[in-house]
Amino acid sequence: MKKLWISILVVLVVFPMMFQSSVKAATPISIIIDGVRLSTDQAPVMVNGRTMVPLRAIFEAFNATIKWNQKAQTVTATKDDTTIMLKIGSKTATINNKAVTLDVPGLNLKGRTMVPTRFVSEALGHEVGWNPKTQVVTITTSASNVGNAGPVSNVVAQDVSDFGDGRDLQASFTRAANESLVDHYRVLIVKSGNILNLSSAQTIASYNYSTVLPTGTNPSIKLTSASRTVDGDLIKSNQGYVAYVLTVGKGSNASALSSGSSTMTLVNKTVAVINNVQVNDISDYGDGRDLSVSFNKLSDESKISSYRIFVVKATNYSNFNLATANNVSSANYTLVSKTGNNITQILSSGAKDVDGALVKTGVSYRVFVMAIDSSNSANNVLSSVSSAIMLSSIGISNLSVSDVNNYNDGRDLRVSFTHATDETYISQYRIMVVPTSYYSSFSLAEANNVSSAYYTAVSTTGTTTNQVLTSSTRDVRGALIKNGVNYKVYILSIGSGSNTGGNVLSSPSSVITLLNDSSVSIVSNLSVSDVNDYGDGRDLRVSFTHPTDETYISQYRIMVVPTSYYSSFSLAEANNVSSSNYTSVSTSGSSTSLTSSTRDVLGALIKNGTSYRVYVLSIGSGIYWDSNVLSSASSVITLLNDSSVKAVTNLSVSDVNDYGDGRDLKVSFSHATDETYINQYRIMVVPTSYYSSFSLSEANNVSSSNYTLVSTSGNSTSQVLDSSARDVRGTLIKDGTSYKVYVLSIGSGNFSGPNALSWESSAITLSTTKSPVISVTNVTYKEDNGRILISFDKSANETNILEYRVLVVPSKQGFGSADAIGVKSSYYTSVTPNGTNPSIFTATRDVNGDSIVKGVKYKVYVLAVANNSGVQNGGLSNSTEEFEI
Secondary structure: OHHHHHHHHHHHHHHHHOOOOOEEOOOOOEEEEOOEEOOOOOOOEEEOOEEEEEHHHHHHHOOOEEEEEOOOOEEEEEEOOEEEEEEOOOOEEEEOOEEEEOOOOOEEEOOEEEEEHHHHHHHOOOEEEEEOOOOEEEEEOHHHHHOOOOOOEEEEEEEOOOOOOHHHEEEEEEOOOOHHHEEEEEEEEEEOOOOOOHHHHOOOOHHHOEEEOOOOOOOEEEOOOOOEOOOOOEOOOOOEEEEEEEEEEOOOOOOEEOOOOOOEEOOOOOOOOOEEEEEEEOOOOOOHHHEEEEEEOOOOOOOEEEEEEEEEEOOOHHHOOHHHHHOOOHHHOEEEEOOOOOEEEEOOOOOEOOOOOEOOOOOEEEEEEEEEEOOOHHHOEEOOOOOOEEOOOOOOEEEEEEEOOOOOOHHHEEEEEEOOOOOOOEEEEEEEEEEHHHHOOOOHHHHHOOOHHHOEEEOOOOOEEEEEOOOOOEOOOOOEOOOOOEEEEEEEEEEOHHHOOOOEEOOOOOOEEOOOOOOOOOOEEEEEEEOOOOOOHHHEEEEEEOOOOOOOEEEEEEEEEEHHHHHHOOHHHHHOOOHHHOEEEOOOOOEEEOOOOOEOOOOOEOOOOOEEEEEEEEEEOHHHOOOOEEOOOOOOEEOOOOOOOOOOEEEEEEEOOOOOOHHHEEEEEEOOOOOOOEEEEEEEEEEHHHHHHOOHHHHHOOOHHHOEEEOOOOOEEEEEOOOOOEOOOOOEOOOOOEEEEEEEEEEOHHHOOOOEEOOOOOOEEOOOOOEEOOOOEEEEEEEEOOEEEEEEEOOOOOOOEEEEEEEEEEOOOOOOHHHHHOOOHHHOEEEOOOOOOOEEEOOOEOOOOOEOOOOOOEEEEEEEEEOOOEEOOOOEOOOOOOEOO
């Protein structure tokens, strides 16, 4: 029995030790990056003498992009121009497709993928240190050379008010340790349950965070009614939130993200309620007098000074809240005094909705009521919303006028309008043309007294009227209608039956002046098409044929009109459109893609999902300077984002050499954010003489010999073309020709068809005006206690030299100008020209990033690098003699 117990004891002691041979459980390992401790959900562990850390934590700390392939068990990380691939369980990894051997392979531990810290850090160009006594790994990135203020601490979010919006939330925190390096702080509000990291925090739009400037004290900020979460939603009651603070460093100082605050939920504690808001249609004036609003007053009005009635378009009511109500202009609500009784209020003829539009028939509304606290507007109370109501009337709507002929009489004037929704008690409509000089005094009473010879009667047949007047039509004063006179038009609805005598006069039309504009002609063959997927005006292409005779035409104006506004758009309105709300086109050319800043005629940016019609206004010149002509409308077009293949951004071009061919042209751009369905990019060089007609369909048909192919590797491309590069017409690229450049994103997989074309670059004309860079001479070395002292004679002409780069190269390694230009900045020593012959100690690494060691022979080169006034077709010195340290 004694032997049995001894055996069991031995097993209990030895068994756990079997699992400690590969993973040591000693003092906890800490990882410090630029002085900031790396926080991980799985603690770092030591495996065979190598520190392993969760892959996502380490890569995100370096702001690297990560792609994980679950099936292949591989992780691919990309930062700048470095791409690392690791396969879990394999001792072989790749850096930029070059195989390297690992001491310890990646492994899975407790559901987390662990990778070797030193390999990942050094592969991305960072320095790694290890203190075995304290079990601390220190990592120094290039960003640390300029300082790091570090994250703030003690972030607290509190509920401080009862507005039901961002004003209820107050955030406070302890400032960064070294605030002298801080440019500003950003307070970020995240819905509870969502995750925020440094990489995503740095990309949040400015309108979705609150900015706090460093003051030397610990900040406390109360948010505003317009404050939003990081995903763009307004802050509101009954939603959990977590506050973070992003420290933004000055200049190149690193940013840092705080830990999140405790979750808090805003609760509106207001108990006062306005209820039973009722709305009724009681008249047929066609304005606010038709709308009656009633509601139950507050049970306690001791602190209330008055009530405000808000009429809100039903399509917008879900966005109307207390904060919005408090900001409505006094002209756009109806003020009601407290009476001690439940209130019924009939609005006035001038009553407006909260958007500033007159209340009228044919629009669906909902109504809110707000009680006004006499001492503190923060305590105002907003009611729940009423049911929807649409006012009906015997009045008409959508009145518009247009100049349609050149007879110099009433036949030039077309009047269009929509009939009343209920014509049961309407006998007819009367079109009345009023000179604007008489307009201010025209009223319903005067309309009722106009002679039958001075108006045009229209029957109630149909739902709309489009009436061209006759040659004998007269205005309400009895004068024949003619060119050169300013008019406004009214429609009088004539009541019958129970509405006899209750006639209704419409609002006036826009002003119209009939003109004989036969020498200024309209365009023809107007067409529109959806050509891209930017979600703005660049998606809309407009084409048309110019008039045969353009003698008296100075330009054309493309006007984009929302179809909801289409029926009332006229020549008079086109003439009054602001210059910022149309696109000017010269009398040469006939097709143009609009720009990202293009707006419709109402001033709204063009966007996807909105239906438009397009008009072209021909602008008269010379004796016809005031005889503009408006085209017919195009077909309706609704721009759609119908592709998962996105265009590249940040496209730029530069002249970098003086070869007189494609090698002079450098093209740079940022890749699409999501390249899942992108196979490749194609750089297309287009002569500007051909630019106006270049489109996505033409880009798709460019021959493979007439573009430059670029892979999706990396986040950006900076490509110098080669000597055989051709433009899209097949001509070799050369100096003296003006070009614009496009990049075509090529779809793959399920998106192999809908390619995406970028916006064009700025125009560039290659020239040979730059001076070549002159190499330095007499490069010598001297070994000094393991360091290398380099001396050389400066270039004969330093005016076009940006810097000198001192390069240590293993003597067995071939090395030329192209190799020198491609060396990473961390693997050479930079020297700024100052007019003297430099003498410096160079770095401890060679051009491959390897430490300079004994027993290896090296050579030293110096590369003179061109600035903007030079051309880099030379500049590499002869090498020193080979040496060892």
